[in-house]
Amino acid sequence: MGASSLRRAVFLDRDGVINRMLYNPDFGLLDSPQNTDQFDLVPGAPKAIRLINEMGFVCVVVSNQPGIAKGKYTPAILESVTDKMHRLLAENGARLDGVYYCLHHPEALLEEYRVTCDCRKPRPGLILRAAADMGIDLGASFMVGDGLTDILAGKTAGCTTILLGNRKCEMCQMMDEFGIRPDVLADDIVQCAELIGSSL
Template sequence: MYSKAVFLDKDGTLIENVPYNVDPDQIQLCEGAIAGLKLLQAEDYRLIVITNQSGVARGYFPETALTAVEHRLQELLTPHRIQLDGFYYCPHHPDGTVASYAIDCSCRKPQPGLLARAAQEQTIDLGQSWLIGDILNDVEAGRTAGCRTILIDNGNETEWELTPARLPHHRVKNLHEAAQIILNSPARLPVPQSLLP
């Protein structure tokens, strides 16, 4: 039996964007996050974080520091009876200074590798799933994986390099608005007319 999921970018989507932050004391949930996640969890969506963490490759912090970040996120959500079902991160960047992480990879968004891995490990139907992020690299990763996508238009996307693969299905202000769109949408992506008999 396949599950459905909402894949969540971390910085600027789920929590306030503090560049390269791994200090648990500086982690704060974004406006609308609790209300949105409650709605999604009530409809049996798995809630899975998908995040680029190039600070590892750049030598700003060790990969082990991300464990404390994951724990802090769950600490903030648990009082609201919200459970994260996964925390997937890419520690790589081709311009990194730590040799073992300074590589081109398939897991750094806009590549869809983390979504594919989560889908395989958790038996997720990507056609019933969504990705929510605050930049177009998130959107591209979601679309490439076969998900519907929502862009939180909060000013973090500055380049606006729009192509069909980077065009969000919806644009909203926060996670609460995103959840409302998801719950009022068809269960899965419709089959394109060109593929119908």
């Protein structure tokens, strides 16, 4: 396949980018939704994804989901959460072209998922697999996330990286320790989509 026939993509992290994180009082941490009731979109997500669709990008979720490996929920629950994500977005005219999850964890409770894989971000395996499946030009694509691991995975895959967060970039000091900085900072996912549009 020649470079000209390759498509451009926007890769999106899921938790904290498309759906809200939840406060888990047991651990005093923000956590991923554990069931469909807890799954709720970030307010700007449908609009942003619609813009990404309209600009002609392939829009693909790349997300670590070790909850099955940790015994927190079942594969069927993850599937129904994914179905809800597609449905809520479709109700608002937005479309995801692919959803790639890493289900592994090096310290998984369930042995079948207990591996050091090539797809758990910060490794780039999910992005590379999606690119191979869908014919994506990674150098002309974007990786969007709210965490260090998203930026690392995107950089390793050769994408332009966009970190969602405030302009002060609370995470940038930590990133400096890893010698890494996102290419672009965006306040939220809508501004992120607009920045991608303005670069075309």
